[in-house]
Amino acid sequence: MQFFVDTADLEEIREANDMGVLDGVTTNPSLVKEEGNVDFHERVLEICQTVDGDISAEVTATDFDGMMEEAHTLAQIHDNVVVKIPLIKDGIKALRALDEEGIPTNCTLCFSPTQALVAAKAGADYISPFIGRIDDISSDGMGLIEEIAAIYDNYAFETDILAASIRHPTHVKRAALAGADVATMPFETMTKLLEHPLTDRGLERFLADWEDYKDARKAEAGLA
Ligand code: G3P
Numbered sequence: 001m002q003f004f005v006d007t008a009d010l011e012e013i014r015e016a017n018d019m020g021v022l023d024g025v026t027t028n029p030s031l032v033k034e035e036g037n038v039d040f041h042e043r044v045l046e047i048c049q050t051v052d053g054d055i056s057a058e059v060t061a062t063d064f065d066g067m068m069e070e071a072h073t074l075a076q077i078h079d080n081v082v083v084k085i086p087l088i089k090d091g092i093k094a095l096r097a098l099d100e101e102g103i104p105t106n107c108t109l110c111f112s113p114t115q116a117l118v119a120a121k122a123g124a125d126y127i128s129p130f131i132g133r134i135d136d137i138s139s140d141g142m143g144l145i146e147e148i149a150a151i152y153d154n155y156a157f158e159t160d161i162l163a164a165s166i167r168h169p170t171h172v173k174r175a176a177l178a179g180a181d182v183a184t185m186p187f188e189t190m191t192k193l194l195e196h197p198l199t200d201r202g203l204e205r206f207l208a209d210w211e212d213y214k215d216a217r218k219a220e221a222g223l224a
Pocket of ligand 1: 006026027028130132133164165166184
């Protein structure tokens with residue numbers, strides 16, 4: 001499974017990248033807004049220069065021509081830019097056209113298996129089901145990942161399933177079990193994947209025992 005960090009915060013992206021297990025970055029207009037007064041295109045370039053992997057940047061036009069124009073501008077920023085296209089009618093048309101031009105795409109705002117089926121048929125490189133937002137309305141986000149995985153397997157679609165809107169480590173675990181190709185998550189969730197109280201307690205014990213061992217060795221050598 002590939003790990004992407006879901007943020008436009010350069011400092012977080014650097015920290016995530018330093019962990020050595022980061023494969024890419026996803027951004028969206030809301031995440032860019034959180035950054036305040038930054039130039040969107042400059043930020044995308046900075047992210048591409050920081051992380052060697054696929055970097056999703058989203059269009060904001062909702063008509064075909066507007067999406068295509070924005071997609072071309074974004075794709076020119078860096079070879080690793082993946083253009084994020086919303087799952088609407090003109091978006092599907094844009095996915096097909098961009099696929100024919102060889103521009104990689106991430107189809108975003110997916111909330112149903114039939115939406116994912118259409119996006120794959122249109123040639124999307126990634127499909128982004130928003131599992132957390134589905135859970136937020138008391139529905140089953142993970143069920144959606146499982147259904148998309150089954151449909152894509154049935155027809156050998158090459159579109160990668162990018163589990164998005166991840167809220168916690170259990171989402172990552174279940175997305176991995178369901179066969180999602182990528183999990184994009186906030187940096188905080190990425191660090192939480194590592195946490196376990198028994199690891200902390202175990203390490204504390206090992207280090208204390210190591211100190212005791214060293215003291216005993218010193219004492220034996222008459223150095224204490
Ligand atoms: O980047 C898309 C997605 O991950 C958004 O997540 O937390 O706003 O539902 P969230």
